[in-house]
Amino acid sequence: MIQRIDLRGRSLGRRALLDVLPRAEVGVDEAVHVVEPLLRQVREGGAAALREIALRFDGIAPEHLRVPASALTEALDGLTPLVRSGLEEAIRRVRRVHGAQLPADHVTELAPGAVVRQRWIPVQRVGLYAPGGLAVYPSSVVMNVVAAQEAGVPGLAVASPPQKDNGGLPHPTILAACALLGVDEVYAVGGAQAVAMFAYGAAGSAEQDGETLCEPVDVITGPGNVYVAAAKRLVRGIVGIDSEAGPTEIAVLADATADAGHVALDLISQAEHDPMAASVLVTDSVELASAVEARVQDLASATKHSTRVARALEGPQSAVVLVDDIEAGLAVVNAYGAEHLEIQTVDAGAVAARVHSAGAIFVGPWSPVSLGDYMAGSNHVLPTGGTAHFASGLGVHAFLKSVQQIEYTRDALEELTDRIVAVANDEDLPAHGEAVRGRFH
Incomplete structure (x- = not known):
């Protein structure tokens, strides 16, 4: 065998x-050619395009692309006690581990009045994808959402494919997991089209979705098939991604x-x-x-x-x-x-x-x-295909930006003036030096 x-x-x-x-x-390279027109269709067509693509690939055009709050509550109420207990325990353990990952801000004083502060700032909005093909993964909802929440991300949206057997909504256990985690922005959108919706945002059809269905995000994470991976490749640079899983x-x-x-x-x-x-x-x-x-x-x-x-x-x-x-x-x-x-x-x-x-x-x-x-x-969203040589599993770091904040006094800058001017002139960028020297004349 x-x-x-x-x-x-x-x-x-x-x-x-x-x-x-x-x-x-x-075959991500081959999938890119299939996915590219889908991304363009979503970018240009918004909610109408998402429904048309869902009908083509999922066999149903969801009435509600954004899942109603009542459906989230109903899914949670319908969860069997043992599955609910398992998800709650997973959330508790994943939250403890990921909370411990948070890096500390620090301050470096290089000389009197010369300070560089290292800050870690969460991105403002993320799109989290939960697959729903051969298997359904509420555990992936837990892994993605908890990591983003522990990083301090204020805006979270989850997308998962619409299911014919669930009236065009994502799988009930996916919805229940979102409800357990306090996520109320959930979309019945699957595959590459979900990646496009998150990356570009999507205009709504006024009678069903309001003026804006989904605002663009800063980072997209979550596992998926080869088409999801290809879509992530195409939008990387417009948004951050975790990996091409x-x-x-x-x-x-x-x-x-x-x-x-x-x-x-x-x-x-x-x-x-x-x-x-x-x-x-x-x-x-x-x-x-x-x-x-x-x-x-x-x-x-x-x-x-x-x-x-x-x-x-x-x-x-x-x-x-x-x-x-x-x-x-x-x-x-x-x-x-x-x-x-x-x-x-x-x-x-x-x-x-x-x-x-x-x-x-x-x-x-x-x-x-x-x-x-x-x-x-631990997190189960992990690097595949040998990318573990340079990539990490999903954690709070995927949702944080490292920002340095520089604060110098007049005396601290003056002490460096001649050396800054010398290096700037050596690089043939004299205006850089003048931007410093000019402050003291």
């Missing part, structure tokens, strides 16, 4: 490893002490997301590799989404990778840069401390990725 890649006896550098390791091919990935670095059943379950859990999801085991134990392969075969056929899981595990993006030892395994997972990385080895904490490229690291047999997806307190 899942391919093997044998790297034993081979000493490969990062470039060579990237050539042999599995990775899903994500691709298919989900799990890598497990394990030795002979790992439980084959645990590893198999975790590989399947991520394969459940999408036929393009990547599940990778890196191990120095042939026995564990064989045991995991056997368990995967048994468990995958019995799981609810067995067809989807089988396609993901059989795809070129998934593999069991054999290495000589854990040292070699570390080189492999650091080169791979997985969205989710599990360490199931002897002294897993020490091994995890040597990982430098992963979206999130799950240490030991009792910290599965599923915990992080819901209630670990």
Whole structure:
């Protein structure tokens, strides 16, 4: 079911490893050509365009693009007690972790009267996307909204696809999660068109939506399919984005002490997301590799989404990778840069401390990725496709701007005048120097 890649006896550098390791091919470049006219249509057509696109792709043109407050309340009232308790616990834990991420302002006094203040200022408005395709993700609502709220963002809007089975509104659990979080600006808009609405704003049709349906935002975050990723690419620069999220990935670095059943379950859990999801085991134990392969075969056929899981595990993006030892395994997972990385080895904490490229690291047999997806307190919006080499998971920093505030007195500036003029003249920008010297004549 899942391919093997044998790297034993081979000493490969990062470039060579990237050539042999599995990775899903994500056609964002191709999707850009499909998405570009959709973005233009929304920018020019506003609410009418959003309804037309929804009818084409979602099979329904929502009567209410902005979800009525009554629908949010009704969805929350209809939530089963255990699901509500789970979402409330997730919110509590994610809020604690993200509140602790807030950076402190600080002041640096360089000389008497020479002060630079470092300030962290939240963006004023964000658009948060919650997918609703193969699966529905109220957990993503929690991850995005809590991070923005803890950053101090005053304006939050959520968009999720309209559902035919819900009268053109987003999935009820999405709406309930918004209600739990106190978000009342929610739109029944999906895919690339939601990204366009957030980036450009959307004029309303007066009889249904008022003069303005949605004001433009400063930052757009949230996972989505390849078309959402392509739309984010096109609007980047008009707004900030978190990332061009691709298919989900799990890598497990394990030795002979790992439980084959645990590893198999975790590989399947991520394969459940999408036929393009990547599940990778890196191990120095042939026995564990064989045991995991056997368990995967048994468990995958019995799981609810067995067809989807089988396609993901059989795809070129998934593999069991054999290495000589854990040292070699570390080189492999650091080169791979997985969205989710599990360490199931002897002294897993020490091994995890040597990982430098992963979206999130799950240490030991009792910290599965599923915990992080819901209630670990960490954020599950993470860099994919190897972007963990330079990108971070979603957090309060995605919604903050670092601003330096410079305050010099007359004496503090005068002390630097000759040196500023000298450097400005050396750069052939004499007016820069005169802007300083001229203050003292």
